[in-house]
Amino acid sequence: MPPTPPTGAPLRRGLTRARPARRDVLRLAGAAAGLALAAGCGIRGQKRPEVSAAEFWDGRRRTGRLRFANWPLYMDEDRTQLAQFTDATGVRVAYDEAIQDNPSWFGRIQPILANGGDIGCDLMVVTNGLELGKLLALNYLAPLDHARLPNFAEHGADLYKDTAYDPGNTYCVPYTSGLTGIAYNPEYVDREITSLDDLWDPAFKGRVGMMRDPQEIANFGLLRTGAEPEKSGEREWQAAARALRGQREAGIVRAYYEQDYIQPLTNGDVWLTMAWSGDIFQQNATEGTDLRFVVPEEGATIWTDNMIIPFTSRSPVDAVMLMDFLYDPEVAAGLTEYINYVTPVPEAKDRILAHAEDAEGDDRAFLTELAESPLVFPTEDEYARLHGYVPLEPGEDEGFTSLFLGITQA
């Protein structure tokens, strides 16, 4: 490489450089356009063909192995219920706390299911929200064979059968339900919190936490504006959005949380927040904190986490066996004693009380409190104050989520 003449180089570069660069850009753009057109035939519908229960279950056998994807804190460290299941049936279960929130889980499995691939689990737990609606609409779930679910038929509460989101439990069997209400830290809040008005109180400016999930926050906006979520429409949604926007613009909201509100609530960054009942229960039980959870007088939200079987499940028979096993009242009681959410098995209450009889000291007090708690075993009056998520027709959900994401993602 002989040295170029020092004066020549900059000059030549000045003359030539701009053009090749521009040409390169054009060429690249051309290639991109070509490829775009080639790929431009579209993304095919992600829907799978519908399969009837009879077709699906025809010739299925138990495999003796089951892969179960669940949420963190939804079973104790020793996986007691799974050990019981293995003892009773011989099916070995690989348990994975793979699901942290519905949208990301859906984002992860949707493309795989669209291709008919294995998603790494045979049974999973998903909340009755938008994502479950999509999974149902896309025919990604195995229809259930209710002949294999005698415990569910016998011990499941009527309220959890034949739900609006899945009539006749064609695809879903509830794992647990829970309430979304207000939690507050009495160390900082020196009055009793009873109403949604408290979440809008300027006295708590910058100290209120709200949830980021569109359906969760929409429900609180609707209840605040006096609407009933299950029967709401576009007009009510707009009013709710206005109320929530006002709350944000007044500086009352500190942040919109996904699921990480417990730590700020414990250390005083937020004083009161939308919260899930079981989280508060567990925090108090394990950390000795004194957080309070209330169902506001205007009402609160009840949601259900459902056990569902992806249609690509390798062991659907074993999966449905576990579903049914968890409806044994004794098993359900054990599960509830750990997760502290609303159980779909009412008989579990008596079992927990019986366990309390046998226990001593703190354990006894805890179990008694649990069995008597309206947050775990709501009475009928209390159920009347609880509302489901806004039911969304296909085609409505995009506008709905955009409206409420516009609030939490400003």
Next chain:
Amino acid sequence: MPGPSGTSRAPYLLVLPGWIWLAIFFVLPICGMLSVSLMTGNVIDGFGFTGAVGNYAEALGGYWEQILRSLLYGLCATVLCIAVGYPMAYWIAFRGGAHKATYLLLLLLPFFVAQVLRAISWKFILADNGVVLGPLKALGILGPDAHVLSTATAVVCGLAYNFLPFMVLPIYAVLERVDHSVVEAARDLFASRTQAFLRVVLPLSLPGVFAGVLMVFVPTSSDYVNAAVLGGTHNTMIGNVIRTQYLVNNAYPTAAAITFVLMAALLLGIFGYARALGTEQVMEVQAR
């Protein structure tokens, strides 16, 4: 510096593996995205290519605020990184002595603790009544309502914190090989340390700064972890929006359109910047 070797096959052999990799795993998928950004439809029935330019109007109309905010946060974080990183790189390169490698190692060590974990750790340290703000409040230096978390400051500092080493390393890599005798000669000529720095060291280090800006500005403006962990109600960045549109809404065309708007904004900025004070000027300094 094109010479005889410029016509040989050598450069093509050098770039071939990189080309193949980038073509298959970057250009191809991105072109696919480009076509997605012009589609309409929904996740249930599928998306069809309709040349829907309206997606771009929607992206710009609905999210210009978040795009501008992201660029602004990225810019602030980049400036902060230069302000902190340049002196560091300079000191390590010229005064680091026997410990240069150690300093570089120290600089990279934090990365071995995952960013997510460090962001969460910041959240803990900067809590309203935490180890930093608690004592300051107790001493009455700060009011009881003062907070750092959930503010733009927290997000920008978090971003700068995460990407500081990306600024220091390239600047260091260039400064480190600046011939010290040149600097001394310059000092003899100009007699002022400041002038020697401005006229000799700074121009020589510009390629490093350029690389650093690229490595900091771009990822900071499209990050979403910091805004999600450290931000509050008005600190949403465009990365958060894109993620949500993808994963929560399955609005792939909208998400793709927002993405291309963001990429275009970043590329324009980078090329404008490259033209204004980038590599060419430096090459001419070299040619002299």
Next chain:
Amino acid sequence: MTAARAAGSVGSAGSAGSAETAGAAGGGARAPRRRPDLGKWFTWAALAWLFAPIAGMVVFSFNDIQGRQNVTWQGFTLKWYGQAFAYADLNQALLNTLALGVLTMLIAGTIGSLLGLALGRHRFRGRGTTNLVMFAAIAAPEVVLGAALLSLFLTVNVTTGFTTTLIAHVMFTLSFVAITVRARVLTLDPALEEAARDLGAGPWETFRLVTFPLLLPAIMAGGLLALALSVDDFIITTFVSGDTTTFPLWIWGATRVGIPPQVNVMGALIFGLGVLLAACNVLLARRRR
């Protein structure tokens, strides 16, 4: 000057080490200083900033908590170190992350260095396009890279997992390595190579004996950068990892329930390893001097 050269050629220590070259003339030359070294204070202050959250993490790896939330200080204990590997899936995640990081460093380091060398040194057809594509690869938000790659893998029916994650990591770190190396090549003095050639060295020898050693710091920096980016990556990995879990993914998942002290312990152990490497480096440097 010889002392300075020797000091400048501190060898790399372990995988995370960095090397200086003898060619970097006088980098370590130290003039006697009269005033306090502000630069030193500044550098250490900045380093303190970088390490503050890690200090917090290490302190809380000794926290004697009873429940799940590792938030308030409840007393000193070493028990978490005894149970450091109590979570099998956390261990696996850590191993995955380390393996991915090292492989990414090697592959992206090699390919990226070649690319950077060619871009900085040669003028060839498609150079501008290559630059543009690299800029675009860096400018693309990680969310997009992840989503775009995932759709590619799915179209061609590739099951996502370790390999696809590796491909993705190499893809997005490649340009960073290339840019680091190119910045160095651009400032390289061509006279040195010419001198070598005048002395009768062939092209390969010139590269091996002159160019490569001169580029080594940048290549090392680029490789380390690739390693750091890979180990740290969260966003792209979420899309293409399939059933492979990495350390950051595991932690993000654990935020809802409180991060177990084992995560702090592992962070502290990795960090301790790094400190050890740094210490070895210092000792080596002393001995060589």
